[in-house]
Amino acid sequence: MNSKFEGQACFHCGLDVPKGTLFIADINGTAQPMCCPGCKAVAETIVSSGLEHYYKYRQGDSVAIPELSGTDLPTNVQDELQLYDNNTIQKAFVISLQDDLKEATLVIEGITCAACVWLLEHHLVKQSGVEQASVNLTNHRARIRWHDDTIQLSQIMAAIYHVGYKGHPYHPDKEEQLLELEKKRAFRRLGVAGLGMMQVMMMSIALYAGALQGIEDKFETFIRWTSLIIATPVLLYSARPFFIAAIRDIKSRYLSMDVPVSIAVGGAYLASAWATITQSGEVYFDSVTMFTFFLLIGRYLEMQARHRTGRAGNALLNLIPASAIRIREGNETLIPATELNIDDIILVKPGHTIPADGIIIEGYSSIDESALTGEYLPINKTIGDSVASGTINVESPVQLKVTDVGADTKLSAIVRLLERAQEEKPAVAKIADKVASYFVASVLLTAAIVSLFWWSIDPQNAFWITLSVLVVTCPCALSLATPTALTAATGTLRQHGLLITRGHVLESLATATHIIFDKTGTLTEGNLSLKSTQLCSDLDTQTVLGIAAALEAHSEHPIAKAFHKYQTQTAKALNVELGQGLEGTIEGVSYRIGKPEYSSALCQQQLTYKDAPDLDGQWLLLCGTQSPLAWFCLNDQIRKDTPRTLAILRRLGLNVQMLTGDNSGAVKEVANALNIKDVISNTSPQEKLAYIQKLQSQGAKVVMVGDGINDIPVLAGAQTSIAMGSATDLAKTNADAILISSDIGRLVDAILLSRKTQSIIRQNLSWALLYNLIALPLAAMGFIAPYMAAIGMSVSSLIVVGNALRLTKLVRRNPVK
Incomplete structure (x- = not known):
């Protein structure tokens, strides 16, 4: 990197410029350093759009935008947000779903708990033109879908600012820097709180000893004032995020855990300051600093776990290189x-x-x-x-x-699907969020009742007992119990080749009773090859192969791939009959290829698989308008890990079935090889869906695994659907999960990990509720001091997070005998 810019911050966003990079933009005639290609593109767009005054407004001021809550945005902020309406800038992080419907992923700064997520989601969906807004508590990313002809992206981002948060376009490099910045800020706050706590505790020990053995008034006054001076920066700097979040939540009329925390910390500090100034009553500076320190420790470790899971998605997008070699007119050029x-x-x-x-x-x-x-x-x-x-x-x-x-790109699509799965909340998560929101109100009410009770019988201890009640019952663990487990499990499965795209999958896989497979491309490899050709007319082999290839040319079905290399001509007026075959015209003559019943109807003959040259293998029939032209026998191989996988699935208690549109001898051959007893063959897409719905109406919880266009209805209708990695794009879109890896054994891993996930979620919720049920009465009776309450709440949250991180490894499969 140019030494001129060594150690400088990005001129556009203010973040540190990574070592070894060199992105420079010309701003007002001066070369300025940029931290990433995104900032460089935005800066150059600002200049080319004639908005250089944006930087003039900002020069000399802090790059960081102040916390806003309902106030008017500064001019420089408005100018920057309007730039995000530029199509060139949106190219990197916005996708167009329909003519006016767009979707973007943003990183949100300022989220502290589940209440923040609720506030953001409800505030954004109230904006005219916003169709959907979902925020992930774990990685702090928001996925927003809006109608571009009704509301602009800049207006959406301004709405985020107005409720006290800050949004950035999601870019992995940018988010890495934001994560690092968040880590540094948290560490500084933790350091100030820790240092203040140690100093105040030394003073407090002297006060406690003096209360037992006697202490001169001048020394007691000195110690109290010294404690006040030391505790003040802890309150104003280290505990500042609690107060900001509490004020924001009160304004939005939604209670979060930051409200009781702020009341506890602020109340203890104000009461202690008043006692110091008036030289009367007790001081609680030790509780203020200790509570802040232990709470920040819990949040810091929780943040580390969140960053770990958030970097999984970043690592995917960071796979894309910064440069490419473009060839134009024979010349090679290195470009971003x-x-x-x-x-x-x-x-x-x-x-x-x-x-x-x-x-x-x-x-x-x-x-x-x-x-x-x-x-x-x-x-x-x-x-x-x-x-x-x-x-x-x-x-x-x-x-x-x-x-x-x-x-x-497909890589970006995978990341979006992964984020969609993490954003969608299963039933247990929604219940936990709802319980947590009501729980805060209950805590405040309980604290008020406890305070009144103790004030009437023992005013001297009323304050610190109320303080303990507020602290010990904060529902941090309750809010973290579900999202941490789901995020950890989802990330683990993605790393091993199974991409979960819907939030309910882990829950439904854990309770599944039936798993139903398509045959071709699912239980078998789907790499069909032409085994033999039996002619039924005067046409030669090359001619009938050319006709079949022309009909199959644009099909994505595995069967079609077996004919692609024989294509020499093009068919017109193609018509696909799902699960049956194809019809088209070549030089004005109509042809059909597919199942014998479907194809032979064109030439008014009734042929079935029984009329095929033999009953082994998978046979297709090609017919013209006059007569059958040829039989084609296709060959396919069973996936190598399929027998072992099905055996383990049966041992796990699942009913394994095969549901296929094929009716050839290959069906029986595959079923026998895999020991599948329940086989339903020769079914149309509608019949497949009807069969699945019948099972589900009888109480079965069905997982459907398929890969073709003819599987789309049944994939959409099943409680849980999994598409193979080689499946058509439409099948993937309608599936709840995608087996990116060709290893079908990953289905076993998914079942085992989903069951473990449900177990850990239950453990986490049980622990969170049990802790509060035990701690609340003890605190209300005066057995728990404020510092003990702070330690207990932090430890409770860390237990939940640590338990969830056990899901970062797959469950070991027991061998099949």
Whole structure:
């Protein structure tokens, strides 16, 4: 990096410039350092839009935007927010779902607990034009969907500021810096509180000893004033986040745990200060500093756990390299990856990471997809094969034609699906959030009753007993019990090749009774090959293969791939009959390929699988308008880990079934090889859905695993649906989880981990409730001092977080005999 900018902060956002990077933007004729390509792009857009005055307003002032709560935004803030309405800037973090419907992921600063999430979600959805807003308590990210013709993104971000929070476009590098900044701030607050606590405790010991053995008034006064001076920065700096959050919550009329905490800390400090000034009563500076310190310790360790899970998604997007080699008119140019556009031609050398989704147009190589799928073996790719950004070219240089960039890449889609799963709350999480919100009100009411009671019988101890009640019953552990467990389990499964895209999956997998599989591409590899061709007409083999390939050319079904290499012509007026076959015209003549019953109807003959050359294998029939033309026998292999996986699933108590549209001899062959007793074959998509619904009406909790377009209705209808990684895009969209890895054994891992997750959630909730039920009466009876209450509450939260982190490892599978 240029030594001129060594150690400087980013001119745009104020964060530290990472070592070894060099992003520079020309601002008002002066080269200024930038921390990332995102800030550089925003800064250059500011200048090109004629808004240089934005930096003039800001120069000399703190880059950090002040905390706002219902006040008018400063001019420089408004100018910056309006820049986010620029399509060029939105390209990196906004996706267009429909003509006017957009979706963005933002990182929110200022979130402290579940109440913050509730406030943000309810405030945002009240904005005209905002269709959906969900906030993740664990990683502090918000996913917002809005109608661009009704409300602009800048207005949404301004609405976030108005309730006391601060939003940033989500970018992994940017969030890493924000996480590091949050960590430094938390550590400084913790350090001030710890130092203050130690000093005040020394003073307090002297006061306690003096109360027993006698102490001169001048020394007692000196110690009290010294304690007040030391405790003041602890209150104003270390405990400041509690007061800011409490004021914000009171204004929004929603109680959070910060309200009783602030009342406890602020009340103890004010009472002690009054006692010091008037030289009367007891002082509680030791309780103020100790409570603040222990609470900050709990939040700091909780923050560390949250950062750990949040970095899992960041690590995915950080796979995308910063630069790419673009080829234009035979010239190679190194450019930032953010400047790539669709249809650009790029060169990816061996050992380099692919910067965008694309199709290989020259060369062949093997691609390491382990970061996305968990598969450690590279996959061979050649001309015409698609590759995803974030994967690594292993062997030979290849040229790609870019098909998707930025937020539209498969890698970005995976991250969004992962975030969607973490944002969606299962029933148990919603109940916990609701209980926590009512719990705070109950705590305040209980504290008031306890205070009145003790004031009437023992005024001297009333204050610190009330203080203990407020502190000991804060529902931190209750709020953390569910989200920490769900986030940990979701991240673990993603790292091992199963991407959960809906929040209810872990809950429903744990209680599943039936698991139903499609056959082709699910239980089998789906890499169908043409085994043999039996002619039924005067046409030769090449001709019938060319007709079949023309019909199957645009199909994504695994069967179609077996014919793609034979294509020599194009079919028109294609019509797909889900689960049956395809019909199209070639040079004015109609043809059908698919199941015998469907295809033979074109030539007015009634043929079935019994009319195939033999009853072994999977047979397709090609027919013209006059007569059948050829039978095709396809060959497929059972996935190598399937027998063992099904055996473990049965041992776990699940009813394993196969539901397929196929009616060939291959169905019986696969069922026998896998010991599947319940087989339903020759079913249409509608019949599949009806069968699933019938099972569910009888009380079954069904998991459906499929991969094709014909599986879409049943995937949407099942309580839990899992699409294979090779499935069609539509099937993935309708599925609740995606098996990115081809290892079907990951289904066992998902079942085992989901059951462990439910167990840990129950343990966490039970512990949180049990702790409060035990601690509240003890505090109300005066057996728990304020500092003990602070320690107990922090330890309770840490137990919950630590228990949830046990889900970062898969449950060991017991071997099958």
